[in-house]
Amino acid sequence: MEDTCWKKDETPYMIFACKKCDGYLYVKPTQKTKKCLRCGRTHQVKNIETVEMVRGMTEAVNRVKQLQNDLSLKKMGGTPNFCSQNDFKIPCPSFELVNIEQDLKPSKEETLMDNDYSKDFSKLLHKISKTYNKFPEQLIAMLAGEFSIPIDQISFLKNLFLKENYLIKIKNGYFKIISFPK
Template sequence: MNELGFTKDTTPYLVFKCNKCKQYSYVKVTQKTKKCLRCGHSHQVKLIVNSGMIVNGMTAAVNRVKELQNQLGDPQFRTESEFIMAPRIREQSSQLHKKSRMIYNDGAENYLEAFNVLLRDLSHRYSSFPLYLIEAMASDYKIPLSVLKDLIFRGITNKILIKDNNNHYSVRSND
């Protein structure tokens, strides 16, 4: 059974629940600290390493986070969350399903500037990042998921954004 997708990537990642906002994130176990993607709370990896689950490879980590976040969207899990962010995440995932039939949306240019700011902020925090991270941050920058794929496509075409063999993205630096 190959559940991991990319079997080559066996780097251990910790999937954990943010102790402030109760949302799930992942971090390479060798990393010292990790800022929660959703609330910015900083975690010391050695203090949370026993509270989460270790999975191998970033793809598996991202998928596990998605699964757990989907469970948070289930009403019976919602009471666990101090700040009820689950409905927003559920809305995002339903938009994701719709996204596939509206790839090219001429509204995308209205969001170019916001998208560039998102990429700049993301590249300050991570040298490379999976699509999931771009999607997770899009709503904070008021970018609808319906135009995100188009924006990413333009970014790659204009060589602002680089996609590597592991399907991770990085931002070309200006200097």
């Protein structure tokens, strides 16, 4: 394994909304199709109505999260500002909103085998390990689509793999792969 230097990602990404489930997605303009990870619908990239163009995977992931959050708030009835200032609460958090930003920690009972995506995640790490011996978290997000792992599962899977010591955190927010699940 070579210690490859991580370059700033300037790849353009198109942000668009899924026609079937309204979820936001991102795709490289060079891709032909993009499958929605929420509902499974395949989109032809040439027919996409782009909401926004951004540069770099990190930017694309963040923008999708942001739009998705805005959408969840809208679904809950516009600006959640109908309570008095004193007892202001976000009314009934929709599951989408909860899933997105929270850094989900696996519970004690949960093991790798219980997670539908752990095999795919392991394959993803295998791929990374062929090129990089240490890598930033964004690289996982960048490859997630290729392995059909939903973006909102990444942080959960990462923590699961950290917990089981397949992955360790090193300096500057980088990660290192120690071993793979059998």
